[in-house]
Amino acid sequence: MQQEWSKQLIPLIKTKDQAWIKHIANCVTENDADSLRRAVSSEDSSFKTLTMGLEGDDDIGDEFAGWATAPSPGRAVHGVAALARSILEPSNRERLLQDALDIFETNGIACAQSRVPLRSRQQGEVSRKNCSENSVLNSLNMVDSPAAGFTKLLASYLGDSFPKRLGKLVQLPVLLEVRTAEHRDVAESGLGALLQLERLSEGPAGLYADPRTMTFTQCDNDFTNAIYTAWNSSGLSDTDTCVVWSLFSGNSVLDNVRGYSMGAAFAVGLDEWKPRSGLKRLLHRFKAFDSSCAVTGRLSGQQILPVTGYENKLWAAAKNHWRVVAPKASKAEIEASRSRISNYRTLDIGYVDSVSQAVRRVRHGVDFKFAVYTVSTILAIALTGVFTSFLHEQKIRTKSAELAGLSLNEVQSNPRLSALTALMAYRINPSADAARALRTVSEEYSGVVGSVAAHDLPVSSLTHAGSYTLSTDSGGLLSLWDTNRRLNSVIQFGARVGHLAGSVDGTLAAGSVDNDIVIISVSDEGQLDEQARVSIDDVDYFDSMSELVSIIIAPNGSEIRLINDKGLVARYDPYGRLLGYTNVEMKLGVTYDNSPVWITASSLYMGGYIPNTICDGDCILFGTSNGNVYLHNPETDSLKLLFDIPNSPEGESVRALSCDDSVIVAGTVHGVHVWDQQTGEIAMLPLPSKNSSVHEVVVTTDGQIGVLVGGAIDATTALYFETGERSAATQTISGTAIGVTGNYRGLTVGTSDGRLVFLNRQEDRSSLRLPGTTALGMTSEGNIVQTNGVNPMHIRGLRILRMDDAQPDKFSVLQELNGPADWASDGWYVNDIDTTGDYVAASGLTPSMESGSIVVWNARRNKVVAVLTSGLESDEQNSENPPIITKVKFLGKSDLIAGYNYSTGNLVVFSISEKTTVIRNSPIVQRHLGAGLGAMEYCESNDTLYVLTWPAESTFGNNHTLIAIDASSGVTRWTIPVGAAVRMTADPVTGDIAVPDGSTLTVYSEQNGSIIRKGDLRAPAQSLTWSPDGKKIAVAGAGGSLDIIDSTEMIFSTPTMRIGTGLDFSEFLWSPDSQKLVVGTVFEDSSGNRVGDYTYIVHTDSKDWMNRMCEIAGSGLSENEWKMYVGELVPYEEVCPTRPQ
16 A cells, blocks of 8 residues: 555656646646645545645654655645645635745755845836735745745746746765665665756745755755755855755655755855856856766865765765765775775775865866966957857867766666767767766666667567567557567557567467457568457356466467466467367365465476476466466476475465576566576576566576566566576666567567667677687788687697688688697697787797797798797796796897796797797896786887786785886886786887776876876776777776777777677787777686687777667657757757668
């Protein structure tokens, strides 16, 4: 009951739309007293719902809370009613107005009324208000009440004369700690929300809750005092400034807030209108709020003091990819909690003591000297006619920042708008903020591979028929989509279609419409035609006391099965002719109290291996009311119990079933259970909360799982788990329906606004696959050098592959380089490859493993020219420290080649000037570098060898060193500390070096090792490489992800690419044209040895931000949306071309 009531409140008062108060305002505006009386009487269902909790206690009792589990808006509702009636009922005005003031004064709406008295409208000022509203406002001007200012603004809103906004909105991310009424002393989680401040052109002086959205919000004394402190310390309390505040999470209004931890955020936001004069005011206009920087802290005058709940708040910041500004006095506490936060390395936390310091961190500041120079330049160029262009560019930058901020604010609640505003922000000004917005949207919807505007009404069901995807909406429109997500055919049934099903072979679909079963043929061309109808009333044994559970179609489309809750299976042919019945009711038994067991869910069994079970034909899975899952074989009429879900003594009802050939997924009221067919083990999938109700589960043939959850009645959220994932949902989006996409490849989610969103993390969109290797090299012609063999211990030579430009997915073996003749039979270990000109080198171990080795070939002559082993022996002959030459580098066009000996920690340099016989020289130089080597790079542009190394037993320490060595003389040019970094790459053009440490990428100058610039990474880098043209840095992350970063702007130039799932990169290299990456991967075999897996060719230009954002959005901005969000600053364009229908 409580859950249903709370759900009814959402569209009335808990969203930005505020439907109920808008209805009341419409009554006032239309001067319709009769409609108003009905709207605020117990006869009105909305009013009855809103006031039902009038006497309830919804206090949450936390330091700072977000959503109230069961808010009690009754008193505020009565206050709105009294105020509205005071406008339309002059005879009762004084009493009604006093009632409204009394309610709002005690109802916890936080405001800070200024010391400036409430003003009457100036004489001669034109009023849009009617006489009744003016009378109310004049009365309020004479009232001495802390609620008078808020009540005056609310009266203006009800009368359709709310003051206009003056200037721009201020929007700041804030961090909240959420606690529910049931658990008042325990924080459930953190929440990222948006604080919005708006200065009005007129109105009572002070800071007020915005009556358009926050009328039903309740605040405690701590929160109210925090607002008073922020207002009084802002410099605005002695002015006639009127500011309203609101607090949102996505489209939801936060209706119960407590505590003092938002005081600092209010102070930072109010700084926008702090009184300034002269040059300071002009310079202030060059600064904008960082829309991804959240502030938390208690305010005491201008000081920012500690608060509580940091761990939950930091979790919310990491989830939203926000920077954080926090009290300096809390630094030790916050740093201690970092390691308990997922993605804690990505957290960028700044510590401050005062409001002014927080403002500097939150705003995009401009250097004072630069600002003065800019102002001087403006004054100078104004006379030359360039001033207009300058202002236009400034507006472009401002608009881009606004769009980027809007994108981040909408990323959780409106993925389409978030994607499109991020894209437009980047298109008009590719700034770091715009790139951050693009990256955030792309990561938030990493599983999304496409989206289409499919229906005008909410999507109600989804399924597939062969390669086609079928969708229906709440109005009864059935649509068929092909593999390119193009609409092929539609049928309008005029009523909601339930139990939608399709055949595996793609020839048939069926569903229930009213009391009929509709059988639909699907042609090879994807045309839908109603083929037959069967009235459920005509089905024997389907009486008024039974309920249709599901429709299942045989894989080849030969038979339609109607399954009811009593265990009856009615079988029909594709033309609606009855074939017969099967009844399993008697085989289901009874419950412990002799109650009947009902069929509550069913699904087609997709095959697999279940011990002691034979199912040659198409079998059916049944889920029952007592938590059992059965396998039914229609041919033998057998029923086998597979597993049960003993959540309670009588079991827990199975609400949904699906499977692939390895697992069966069962959804119960509050859980999703994944049963392994071979082992019988059950894993649980996590749901958003303990109150999530499961509505549907689906599984693709490659093990991707979709779960639809929501309230007891309606579904609201789709969870997507990529193959093998059980610990956390890969993707969470709002949804009203879920199904498997055509050919079982990926999932499709239907949304309340009629969109279809396609999910598939397994889809390989950017890469081609080549044979495996244990090491990689690239020739100057763009040919790929691999080891001949995937077991690194038994390499017999190298091979050179050439890609076919005419057929990008084809390759040929251009050349094979055989190893030394006396090594050929046993093979040897190869760890690294390098090339220069005609020469190719491979480093590793000799066949006997007693010495490190470097083998050099002249590829043009197909001949081994050097076998270097002397001086590469181990100091300690033991398997834990073998003398592997882990890295090898040609030192430019000289005859020198360098390697690193893992056993000794020495850099070894050989001369390999080619002679008529094979060279077997000793090193000409040996230099101890350290016990470990993370990376070694040679840069020809400055003839420098860079090595990143560390001392003994410090692999995971923070005293690693980057050394620059002049390759000609061997003299150390400079040495710098690089913390715990273990990877680096050099710019082939300038010689600068990029070093990742955690989630920060730092570029050091080749001249002296000084820091040039820094940038953020999506996650810690496993490896990285700089492109030959010096413009891009490729960064490999865990699990097969690949990012491309603009090396100058330090922003992500393409969306994250996924080469596969769970892959471990061994090495990757750029092609000479800087357009492709060659990626080597490895895996562990059954013996635990790392062996070469596939090599991937990644076309980095195949994916750009426009394509990625349009995949998520599905369509571009309409002209009206363009005017609303972009404005006239940039001419309208269709950024996401419409797919052909």
